[in-house]
Amino acid sequence: MRWERRPPPRGADPLSTSDAPRPPSGPVPAPHVQPPTTDSPLDPAAALSLRNLSKSFGDKLAVGSVNLDIPSGSFYGIVGPNGAGKTTMLSMATGLLRPDLGRVSVHGVDVWREPDAAKRQLGVLPDGLRLFDRLTGAQLIAYAGELRGLDRETVRARTHDLLAALGLADAADTLVVDYSAGMTKKVALASALVHAPRVIVLDEPFESVDPVSAAGIRDLLTDFVASGGTVVVSSHVMDLVQRMCSHVAVIARGVLLASGTVEAVRAGESLEDRFVELVGGRQATEGLSWLRSS
Numbered sequence: 001m002r003w004e005r006r007p008p009p010r011g012a013d014p015l016s017t018s019d020a021p022r023p024p025s026g027p028v029p030a031p032h033v034q035p036p037t038t039d040s041p042l043d044p045a046a047a048l049s050l051r052n053l054s055k056s057f058g059d060k061l062a063v064g065s066v067n068l069d070i071p072s073g074s075f076y077g078i079v080g081p082n083g084a085g086k087t088t089m090l091s092m093a094t095g096l097l098r099p100d101l102g103r104v105s106v107h108g109v110d111v112w113r114e115p116d117a118a119k120r121q122l123g124v125l126p127d128g129l130r131l132f133d134r135l136t137g138a139q140l141i142a143y144a145g146e147l148r149g150l151d152r153e154t155v156r157a158r159t160h161d162l163l164a165a166l167g168l169a170d171a172a173d174t175l176v177v178d179y180s181a182g183m184t185k186k187v188a189l190a191s192a193l194v195h196a197p198r199v200i201v202l203d204e205p206f207e208s209v210d211p212v213s214a215a216g217i218r219d220l221l222t223d224f225v226a227s228g229g230t231v232v233v234s235s236h237v238m239d240l241v242q243r244m245c246s247h248v249a250v251i252a253r254g255v256l257l258a259s260g261t262v263e264a265v266r267a268g269e270s271l272e273d274r275f276v277e278l279v280g281g282r283q284a285t286e287g288l289s290w291l292r293s294s
């Protein structure tokens with residue numbers, strides 16, 4: 001499918017790291033080059049601008065004072081260990097979860113003060129999204145398009161294009177409840193794209209998706225970025241992020257440890273090695289000696 005041409009991406013950002021407190025143990029500090037701070041104004045030129053974004057669940061700090069600018073036209077990876085706060089951060093950034101503190105804007109529009117205007121610019125694939133699964137794939141995408149105010153003809157044409165682009169044409173009239181996990185992910189992605197957003201935010205988009213479909217989704221996202229759109233993707237697969245993304249942010253225990261271009265963050269190492277260094281190394285498995293065969 002084709003995407004509208006948009007202004008070219010901004011130049012690569014220098015490495016930046018958060019001014020937020022570091023987790024209590026382990027991480028190796030990254031070089032520190034003028035990151036946005038809690039007091040910096042939201043950056044209207046950024047696709048997403050996060051300031052002092054914070055959220056606790058009871059006593060548990062899920063996200064602590066994240067400051068981050070995601071450049072327009074970037075393919076931005078968010079990486080972190082399980083429970084790091086990625087989903088919580090992305091949910092707050094896209095208007096799905098109200099922050100305790102902080103602000104976020106999408107192309108200069110405040111997500112929590114002007115939610116309708118902000119959400120028109122956003123396409124979101126949340127983790128574990130519940131869908132109206134008694135609709136067919138085609139009906140679900142069309143429903144998402146009409147909710148976004150598109151006229152019937154545009155919805156019909158885009159639904160057709162998206163089903164074809166994501167390899168779901170043969171399942172267009174199948175109920176979503178009968179889709180596999182990977183097909184469900186793809187139809188949710190199609191529903192997030194139908195209104196042609198400027199910024200696409202995807203939480204674990206490749207989970208449960210077969211390699212051929214994953215390559216198709218990657219191509220679609222790469223085309224979208226090439227046409228001036230911005231993609232933000234959380235993933236645990238470092239190799240994929242290193243190959244696919246122009247920028248990356250590393251988050252652990254709710255704190256941003258490093259952010260910037262992939263080249264700058266990995267600093268000559270593989271992203272995976274750098275990630276392990278930043279988040280505090282591997283976990284010991286000595287305690288599982290009973291699991292080893294004798």
Ligand SMILES: Nc1ncnc2c1ncn2[C@@H]1O[C@H](COP(=O)(O)OP(=O)(O)OP(=O)(O)O)[C@@H](O)[C@H]1O
Binds near residue numbers: 062081085087
């Ligand atoms: N609704 C909730 N209620 C209570 N605690 C929550 C809730 N959502 C998240 N948390 C906690 O907040 C922390 C961050 O969770 P989050 O889902 O944002 O992490 P994540 O980086 O997306 O993890 P994963 O990679 O495993 O998906 C975790 O400790 C989690 O247990």
